[in-house]
Amino acid sequence: MGLQGLPTMQTKPNAGLFKRNPPIAGEAEAIERAKNGDPDAFSKLYSLHKRRVYTLCLRMLGNVSEAEDMTQEAFLHLFRKLGSFRGESAFSTWLHRLTVNLVLMHLRKKGLQLVSLEETINPSEEDAPKRDFGSRDTQLAGSVDRVTLERAVASLPPGYRMVFVLHDVEGFEHNEIATMLECSTGNSKSQLHKARLKLRELLRHPDQLPEMESSREVVQ
């Protein structure tokens, strides 16, 4: 299914995403009612999915204000496109992809060219991960605190953050990311690796990571 004015992505179900997006009680009924113009049903869909959509926007954009604007855009877009939802994938998967496409389009409009990862979203020299193995005495202690990782991800350059969030957090495959970002799968793999190397560097000095903007966290 293509979204009007947005890049088309394959609708091949991603097993990982389906596992992560089990059906939600009352959702199917709310979708049908919202399709028929019931505002309360649309409000229910918002309540069910606002956190997932907002968190995705926040992770991809790294900025509360932009993430809220994109969340708003995503639900307004959903409102217009809901009639085309056929139930061929989980609704949350469909909404998730719609949101990813909107965020990518937003970033392109902002001037973040995603056409060639090598040339355009490669970070500057100072942002790039250092090409050494590091010493073992500063090895991560075998576990990383989730909140600290969240802060480190927010500190990544946008191109690295995008690929890392899409692959390691959201569970997209490299071929799907390559389609979304209009790059090769090799680029996607390479960017992911660089993102992880950069995170390793950042996580060695967690005290130097900037604080996250305030948001209300909900752990499921």
Place this chain on the structure above:
Amino acid sequence: MSDLSNLDFNSMTPAEFEQYLPELFASGEGGKLSEDPRLARFLAANPDCAALVSDLETIADTAKNLLISEQEPSDSVWSNIASKLQQQSDDEPVDLSE
């Protein structure tokens, strides 16, 4: 995609190993590189490489857990959506069905 099947890890330098790492991680979806028997000798002989692999696996594993932690948007997001939808329906009656 690089062919990894013919790689001789035992004669590989750490720098060469790092070159192959993105592809090795990508090809090992679901399994841990640190537990790949092909790499056992190499990693035992190159503790810095072993530390690197271990750290990158830790980062990837922790990232999976980020999905369960979600943030709450401010109430103004819904207010704005509702107001825009109301405005839209005043201009033109809304029919969400096709």
